[in-house]
Amino acid sequence: MARAATTADAFNAVAEPRRREILxxxxxxxxxxxxxxxxxxxxxxxVSRHLRVLREVGAVDVRGEGRQRLYRLNPQxxxxxxxxxxxxxxxxxxxxxxxxxxxxxxxxEENQQDT
Amino acid sequence: MARAATTADAFNAVAEPRRREILxxxxxxxxxxxxxxxxxxxxxxxVSRHLRVLREVGAVDVRGEGRQRLYRLNPQxxxxxxxxxxxxxxxxxxxxxxxxxxxxxxxxEENQQDT
DNA sequence: CCAATGCATATCAATATGGGTATACAATTT
DNA sequence: AAATTGTATACCCATATTGATATGCATTGG
Numbered sequence: 290m291a292r293a294a295t296t297a298d299a300f301n302a303v304a305e306p307r308r309r310e311i312l313x314x315x316x317x318x319x320x321x322x323x324x325x326x327x328x329x330x331x332x333x334x335x336v337s338r339h340l341r342v343l344r345e346v347g348a349v350d351v352r353g354e355g356r357q358r359l360y361r362l363n364p365q366x367x368x369x370x371x372x373x374x375x376x377x378x379x380x381x382x383x384x385x386x387x388x389x390x391x392x393x394x395x396x397x398e399e400n401q402q403d404t
Numbered sequence: 405m406a407r408a409a410t411t412a413d414a415f416n417a418v419a420e421p422r423r424r425e426i427l428x429x430x431x432x433x434x435x436x437x438x439x440x441x442x443x444x445x446x447x448x449x450x451v452s453r454h455l456r457v458l459r460e461v462g463a464v465d466v467r468g469e470g471r472q473r474l475y476r477l478n479p480q481x482x483x484x485x486x487x488x489x490x491x492x493x494x495x496x497x498x499x500x501x502x503x504x505x506x507x508x509x510x511x512x513e514e515n516q517q518d519t
Numbered sequence: 520c521c522a523a524t525g526c527a528t529a530t531c532a533a534t535a536t537g538g539g540t541a542t543a544c545a546a547t548t549t
Numbered sequence: 550a551a552a553t554t555g556t557a558t559a560c561c562c563a564t565a566t567t568g569a570t571a572t573g574c575a576t577t578g579g
Contacts, residue, residue: 291564292407292536293420304419305408305567309488316495322526335568337527356525356576364495371489373424378486380431380479406534407566420537437556450538452557471546471555 296345299366308339315362322358411460414481423454430477437473
């Protein structure tokens, strides 16, 4: 048996650095393929391929706009990853650091309310 | 070019479900290989192989104890993953849910203080 | 209607995976 | 010292990946 398909789940899809870059870029908002091609400095077919993988695990959505295809982030697909690692967090963080982070979360929360 | 090695980084190492199971098991504490063999229901050579990958990315440490090899979790190796997904968290969570989680974190924190 | 633009897909190569099985090695026990 | 237990490593196979390149298809412009 070979390694699990990259489309098997978000864990596999996101193991590829370029795909993480794509997702990172999409946090800025919807983008057509060529934007990503430029941003990543990859050949267009590669970007399309990566986007396909991301689409198959539900990490991005597409929308046709004229002859462009606009890709948009679908962050919920990353939740399983978050949930899994999050359960390890207390193991590497000391108590005080943990508290700090929680307080930071609260601050972030407030900032968002202002937005 | 082929896919990145599973030992390339924690992202790749952890993309394999069995390796996540191993890490999950190790949250309970140090364990010899055969314990994991039983827990996972995998052949011993496979478990050893998975452990090697996890060792190479720093996710576990080993210690020889008699003829056993005791593996222990090294959770800090997962921090990069956490940090990456965490930045997406606010994108999938609604404000109220976020607040709830923060409160839950606080509660967890208190519980740990009691431990 | 034909050309051009924006993407997607197909194909080829090189690679390394994960599982199976056999075997080597190390520490213990008898 | 020989046998046993606990692990690691070597080798085989089938598979699917990433990158390159060429090509197909759809939408829009002239």
